[in-house]
Amino acid sequence: PGLVGALIPSSLRDPAVRRAYGRYLAGKRVALVGPAPSIEGSRQHDLIESHDVVARVYHALPVPADLQPDVGCRTDVLYHNLWRGSPKARPFLELVGLLDGHVQWACAAYPYLNLDHRFAEDIDRFVKDLSGRVPFRVPGNLRYLRTWWECRTRPNAGVSAIADLLSFDIARLYITGFTFYAGPQAYHAGYLGAGSGPVHDQGRQQAFIARMLRTDSRLVADAVLGQILAGASPTSPAYGVRQRLGVDNRLK
Numbered sequence: 001p002g003l004v005g006a007l008i009p010s011s012l013r014d015p016a017v018r019r020a021y022g023r024y025l026a027g028k029r030v031a032l033v034g035p036a037p038s039i040e041g042s043r044q045h046d047l048i049e050s051h052d053v054v055a056r057v058y059h060a061l062p063v064p065a066d067l068q069p070d071v072g073c074r075t076d077v078l079y080h081n082l083w084r085g086s087p088k089a090r091p092f093l094e095l096v097g098l099l100d101g102h103v104q105w106a107c108a109a110y111p112y113l114n115l116d117h118r119f120a121e122d123i124d125r126f127v128k129d130l131s132g133r134v135p136f137r138v139p140g141n142l143r144y145l146r147t148w149w150e151c152r153t154r155p156n157a158g159v160s161a162i163a164d165l166l167s168f169d170i171a172r173l174y175i176t177g178f179t180f181y182a183g184p185q186a187y188h189a190g191y192l193g194a195g196s197g198p199v200h201d202q203g204r205q206q207a208f209i210a211r212m213l214r215t216d217s218r219l220v221a222d223a224v225l226g227q228i229l230a231g232a233s234p235t236s237p238a239y240g241v242r243q244r245l246g247v248d249n250r251l252k
Contacts, residue, residue: 012123013111017137021105025168028052031073033060033164034158034177039071040223044176052175055079055165057086057109057158061098071177075102079161081109082122092129092235100133107164108138109157110143116154139164151208153201156180159209166216176222180206 031051032046035041035058048054048071056063063073066101078099083089091096108126110119116161124137130136139160147155147163155163158178165173180202210229221229 012127012136012138015208017135018140021137021224022168023103023108025053025165025170027169027171029076029172030055030165030175030177031174032057032158032161034175034179035060036177036179038065038179038222038223039177042070042176042222044222045069045072047174048176048225050073053077053104055161057161059086059090061095061102076104077107078105079109079157080125081157082119082126084115084122094134095126096130098132103134105248106130106134106136107161109137109160110139111141111143112138113141113144140167143167147208151201151204151213153204155205155208156200156202161207162209162212162219166212166219170218172218172220174220174222178209178221179224179228182206182228194252245246 029051030053031048032055033048034056045068053076054072056075057079058081061075061078062197063075064070080095082092084092108119108123112120112123114120121154127136143164144160147160151159158175162173162175182202206229209221209225213221213229
C-alpha cells in the first residue's frame, strides 16, 4: 500500500503511553530473554532474576518448570509479534489470561503499520481481547523504521525489542537466548525453518547487533551470542565483538 497508506491513525501511538513506559524503565537494569535453545542448561536463574526488569519475547509464558533454573520465572514485560499464524501461537484470550496479574507491560514487537505484513490488523485484534487488563504499547513508527533501515531487513521480534529497549533511559540491557539460528542446536519445535529467507536476513541482523554492542556500552550479550558474533572474519561488521566476550560475567 506504500508508506502513506500504511500510516493508520490510532490512539495506540499516544505519546503519553511511551512516556509512561519510559518512566517504568528509567534507570533500570533489564534482562531480555530470547527463545534460542542456548538457554537450556545455562543456569542463569539468579542472574536474570537479579535484574530490575525481566523481559521475554514470543511464546515465553508460562516459563516451563524445567527451564526455570536456566531463565528464571519472573516476567515483567512481554514483547510479542502477535502473529496468530505461528504454530506455537495461543488464542489471544488465552494469552491475555497469562498476562493478567503477572506482567507489568505487554509490548508489540512491531509498530501499528500495515507494511510488508498487516501488523495493525493483528494488533487491533489483540487489543480488543486485552480489554485494557494490562498496559500495552507499540513501538514508534520512526524507531522501528530506523531499525529496519539499519538492518536492511525486517528485524526479528527480539531485535526489534532490543532496539526499542535501548531507545529508553535504561541503565543496562543484558540479552540472552539469541543466536540468530547460528548455534549448534536446532530451535525449538514450532519455529519455522532455520529463520532465514527474504523476510528476516539473519546475517544482516547479526551485523546490526554487533554494531550496537560496539557502540552502546549499556548492551551486554551472553557468552554464546558473543562467540557467534566474534567468530566473524576481521572484514565482517561483526568483528570487534571479541573484546566483549564474557562481559556477562560482570553482572553475576
